[in-house]
Amino acid sequence: PYDWFKKMRKNAPVSFDPERNCWDVFCYEDVQMVLQNFRLFSSKRNGNVQTLLDMDPPTHRRYRNFVSQAFTPKTIQELEPRITAITHELLAPLLGKRKIDMVAEIAYPLPVIVISDMLGVPSHDRKMFKEWSDILVAGTQSASPNVMYKLFAKQEKAMLDLQTYFKRKISNRQINHANNIISTLMTAEVGGDSLSMDELLSFCFLLLVAGNETTTNLIANTMLTLFEQPDILNQLYRDHSLIPAAINEVLRYRSPFHGMNRFVTEDIQLKGMNLKKGQEVMAWIGSANRDESVFDKPDVFDINRSPNNYLSFGAGVHYCLGSQLAKLEAKICITEMLKAIPTMKLDTSKHLRLISSTFMYGYKELPVILGSE
Numbered sequence: 001p002y003d004w005f006k007k008m009r010k011n012a013p014v015s016f017d018p019e020r021n022c023w024d025v026f027c028y029e030d031v032q033m034v035l036q037n038f039r040l041f042s043s044k045r046n047g048n049v050q051t052l053l054d055m056d057p058p059t060h061r062r063y064r065n066f067v068s069q070a071f072t073p074k075t076i077q078e079l080e081p082r083i084t085a086i087t088h089e090l091l092a093p094l095l096g097k098r099k100i101d102m103v104a105e106i107a108y109p110l111p112v113i114v115i116s117d118m119l120g121v122p123s124h125d126r127k128m129f130k131e132w133s134d135i136l137v138a139g140t141q142s143a144s145p146n147v148m149y150k151l152f153a154k155q156e157k158a159m160l161d162l163q164t165y166f167k168r169k170i171s172n173r174q175i176n177h178a179n180n181i182i183s184t185l186m187t188a189e190v191g192g193d194s195l196s197m198d199e200l201l202s203f204c205f206l207l208l209v210a211g212n213e214t215t216t217n218l219i220a221n222t223m224l225t226l227f228e229q230p231d232i233l234n235q236l237y238r239d240h241s242l243i244p245a246a247i248n249e250v251l252r253y254r255s256p257f258h259g260m261n262r263f264v265t266e267d268i269q270l271k272g273m274n275l276k277k278g279q280e281v282m283a284w285i286g287s288a289n290r291d292e293s294v295f296d297k298p299d300v301f302d303i304n305r306s307p308n309n310y311l312s313f314g315a316g317v318h319y320c321l322g323s324q325l326a327k328l329e330a331k332i333c334i335t336e337m338l339k340a341i342p343t344m345k346l347d348t349s350k351h352l353r354l355i356s357s358t359f360m361y362g363y364k365e366l367p368v369i370l371g372s373e
């Protein structure tokens with residue numbers, strides 16, 4: 001997509017697609033403005049579940065104040081030993097193997113297990129939980145109404161099952177005293193106000209759709225970029241303290257998430273174009289991160305880049321709630337892989353396939369050969 005982004009930044013930085021009734025915005029300053037300016041660009045959507053992502057202030061502010069309590073820097077930092085243990089569990093069975101798929105075997109399961117732990121899901125329910133999570137994030141490129149309908153029906157059922165599961169746990173008080181997101185949010189109070197059961201459940205749902213695939217892509221995109229740049233990979237092998245800087249630059253260079261939408265609230269002009277109230281706007285984060293007017297040599301992967309104000313976690317009031325968690329998971333996962341696997345390389349005999357989503361950016365598999373020839 002990066003060639004297309006470059007062409008659009010140059011020739012049509014704000015352009016309209018009549019088929020989608022949607023404006024596409026490609027330059028850094030415009031993408032940032034669309035994401036930040038909730039008065040002109042609303043997040044209100046007509047999905048069947050309303051989450052934090054679909055709210056504007058002041059409703060958004062009230063809800064976000066609650067859920068932030070479960071994502072403080074301290075809460076996240078305290079997860080480090082647990083994330084390390086899960087990473088070891090995933091790595092152990094792979095070490096004797098010669099070829100692995102880094103997506104299926106590590107990058108995909110890690111965030112799902114971490115979030116199910118954070119939600120207080122016991123390990124015997126993990127498989128079921130993972131199935132729901134898979135269904136909820138599944139996309140389809142098929143335009144056939146029949147295929148779409150079947151997928152939506154399946155997703156609705158998974159959502160209901162998930163809600164019933166958490167509702168039952170909450171009312172049986174199985175979760176109440178445990179130290180996890182649900183118990184924190186059940187008891188959270190802001191100025192005498194508290195979250196309703198429906199609000200709590202929609203947040204659990206949001207965590208699955210917002211946090212899992214994105215983190216999978218961050219881990220896999222980082223490893224792919226390192227395989228392409230063996231000198232940097234070797235540098236990281238020698239000095240693990242450089243790993244967070246590499247992950248940070250991957251966030252810009254291969255953002256796990258490429259585009260976020262908004263809806264125009266009043267007729268306005270942008271770069272000479274007339275945007276009409278009610279139209280959709282797609283803010284192309286993946287393009288903003290390569291904007292040559294903001295980043296020097298944007299197509300070069302440079303772990304020393306500073307400043308590095310990428311927009312991969314969004315901007316403004318919706319700034320990603322899980323950014324610290326995602327970075328911590330990626331740091332631990334990559335550090336532990338480099339410690340456990342002394343040499344590895346990409347299996348270039350296989351053709352890499354991008355995942356079938358326009359907005360998520362990552363690969364279906366990452367075939368890796370462990371050890372030297």
Ligand code: HEM
Binds near residue numbers: 315
């Ligand atoms: C919001 C990206 C990981 C939870 C966002 C937004 C972006 C984003 C771009 C803003 C959406 C908007 O402006 O409308 C990412 C990326 C991730 C990641 C690239 C991984 C590398 C996570 C994780 C969690 C999470 C691990 C939680 C477990 C959320 C939530 C919001 C959000 C709850 C909504 C915040 C709000 O509306 O106030 N994320 N995310 N994300 N993210 Fe993430």
